[in-house]
Amino acid sequence: MSIPAQSSAAAKPPLDTVMELLTPEHVRFQYRLAGAGSRAFAFCLDAVVKSGAYIGFGLLTKYSEGFGWGSMLVLMFILEWLYFVGFEIFWNGQSPGKRVLGLRVIGIDGTPLTWQQSVVRNLLRPADQFPLVYGVGVISAILSSKAQRLGDMAAGTMVVVEDRPSRMPGRDDIPPDIEPLVMQLPAGMRLERDLRQAVLLYGAKRANLPAALREELIRPLVPRLLAVTNMPQELDPDRVVAAVCIALTQPTGTEKELGRD
Amino acid sequence: MTERGQTQTLALDRQTRRWLRLEHLTYLLGSSRVEGGAGRHVTQFCRLYRDLCSDLCLANARQLSEPVIQYLHSLVSRAHSQLYRSVAQPLPRWPRLREILLRDVPPRIYRDPCFRVAMVTFFLPFLLSMALAYFEVDYSRAVLGESMMSQLESMYGEAPSGRNLPVNVAMSSFYIRNNLTIALQCFATGIFFGLGSVLSLFLNGFLLGAIFGCMLSSSCGPNFVTFVLSHAPFELTGIAVAGAAGMKLGYSLVDTNGYSRLAALRRTARESIPMIGVASALILMAAFIEGFWSPLPVPIFFKYGLCALSCAILVVYFLVLGRRAPHET
Structure with missing residues (x-):
């Protein structure tokens, strides 16, 4: 089993919606916690699904008097108390609303949800709904470091955002004829951490940015970059940043280790 | 492309293939649709998962770009929850x-x-x-x-x-x-x-x-x-x-x-x-x-x-x- 990382090397964990876990392989990896807002939206989507079920069922049974009313009450009970439990067990921690929004319930140690956990967290919904519209639940989620409502605390679960990038981020939008520029860059170029991160992030997102926004984003970077790289002022800033980005992501001696077979 | 550029693309491609393979195995093992050769899948999964963990460490240390690191985080988390399942507790019969x-x-x-x-x-x-x-x-x-x-x-x-x-x-x-x-x-x-x-x-x-x-x-x-x-x-x-x-x-x-x-x-x-x-x-x-x-x-x-x-x-x-x-x- 993995143990939740108490606090990382920094004395105080950052005030963030990120939860860090330490695996037995001694790797820290992160979950993004789902906030009250997205969970409320998922709850509303689920409410829509349930209303749809009521309407459909009502139309189906409208001619069987008596039985129709009785079975509607049974359906109401089932949907009120077993809807979330059932979906979370069979969809591994997701209800339809959560699935649409990419949320998933998991154990606080990163393990998949068990049926006991699902039962506990959903049976305790009335406590979170107290006094109205999930008042206690929202307050508890805001105060908790893992964004847990009371039911989550009792079950030992948390709701995380599952980002599932459809594909590996690549560098498929390399500007044409950039190689000569890359070769002009000084060999032992060293960038401060924040500058380096900014350049890399820009490189990764560049393809999706309109030209005007590109210029606005890199304007603050350019003076510092030019100072480090000794490049002439009149170059297109976008090309400079792209070149630096490519130079940074090319493997040096040690970085080749990452690409081992 | 210069020679340097080519090596890099190749290396990245091999790495990417490993990651994609792990992604696929995580999906396979999770969907309980593994029939024959399940053992082989599991062995391969474990090896790839260990590799991925060290990739993530290296990526952090080398300060690779944010999207790559985020991708690795999400892949580790998915593979982790596949590997460290709590003992399967079916509903009691x-x-x-x-x-x-x-x-x-x-x-x-x-x-x-x-x-x-x-x-x-x-x-x-x-x-x-x-x-x-x-x-x-x-x-x-x-x-x-x-x-x-x-x-x-x-x-x-x-x-x-x-x-x-x-x-x-x-x-x-x-x-x-x-x-x-x-x-x-x-x-x-x-x-x-x-x-x-x-x-x-x-x-x-x-x-x-x-x-x-x-x-x-x-x-x-x-x-x-x-x-x-x-x-x-x-x-x-x-x-x-x-x-x-x-x-x-x-x-x-x-x-x-x-x-x-x-x-x-x-x-x-x-x-x-x-x-x-x-x-x-x-x-x-x-x-x-x-x-x-x-x-x-x-x-x-x-x-x-x-x-x-x-x-x-x-x-x-x-x-x-x-x-x-x-x-x-």
Whole structure:
């Protein structure tokens, strides 16, 4: 089993919606916690699904008097108390609303949800709904470091955002004829951490940015970059940043280790 | 492309292929659609997962770009939850379920101080309120109000004469939903240090007692008795058991038994699932009796009989089975 990382090397964990876990392989990896807002939206989507079920069922049974009313009450009970439990067990921690929004319930140690956990967290919904519209639940989620409502605390679960990038981020939008520029860059170029991160992030997102926004984003970077790289002022800033980005992501001696077979 | 550029693309491609392969294996192992060659998959999965972990460390140390690191985080988290599954706990099947219900739960409930407190919290106000309402009409008028009293009297004004099947089904469903909701709310609000459960048990006992006393003293007392008698034992005990589970939940926050408060709460919550199961079963049975049997126009002797039978079942379950040594698992 993995143990939740108490606090990382920094004395105080950052005030963030990120939860860090330490695996037995001694790797820290992160979950993004789902906030009250997205969970409320998922709850509303689920409410829509349930209303749809009521309407459909009502139309189906409208001619069987008596039985129709009785079975509607049974359906109401089932949907009120077993809807979330059932979906979370069979969809591994997701209800339809959560699935649409990419949320998933998991154990606080990163393990998949068990049926006991699902039962506990959903049976305790009335406590979170107290006094109205999930008042206690929202307050508890805001105060908790893992964004847990009371039911989550009792079950030992948390709701995380599952980002599932459809594909590996690549560098498929390399500007044409950039190689000569890359070769002009000084060999032992060293960038401060924040500058380096900014350049890399820009490189990764560049393809999706309109030209005007590109210029606005890199304007603050350019003076510092030019100072480090000794490049002439009149170059297109976008090309400079792209070149630096490519130079940074090319493997040096040690970085080749990452690409081992 | 220069030679440097080509090496990099190649290296990235190999890496990417490993990651994509791991992504695929995580999906395969998760979807339980692995048939032949599952062992091979698992071996490969483990190797790739270890590689991925060191990739993530290196990526962090080398400060690779944010999207790559985020991708690695999400892949590690998915593979991690695939690898470190808690021991698969399927829903219990019948033989195990019977063992839980007959051997595990009764001793636990019998030895549970919370259950005794819950029974007292529910039945003491119930009996007191019933006695008061029986002897003092003013009391029931103050508690229930005129409109509710007249409503009750019209409900039980005439002897049960039987109903048709659809109405029975509907009424059972109504009682199931109504009573189970009360019981489950009684359990859930116990997380507020037990206060919700105590309050809800007390108020329900108090109100039901007033209704019982008021009806018994009124002219339609015999009708009321024949209707209520058969299902009352299961229903009232079910609510008390649910309240006991809620009080346990709240008490675990006070007396943590050496655990942290949160850990104590988690343990108790998991242990209370079978208790909630028993409470729900009792209320379900009561609802079916209430829907189908109680309105039948059978001689009162049979109604007394069923009441005695359900009391006997409860005594056997909670006292006789409960007194046995707790089952070690």
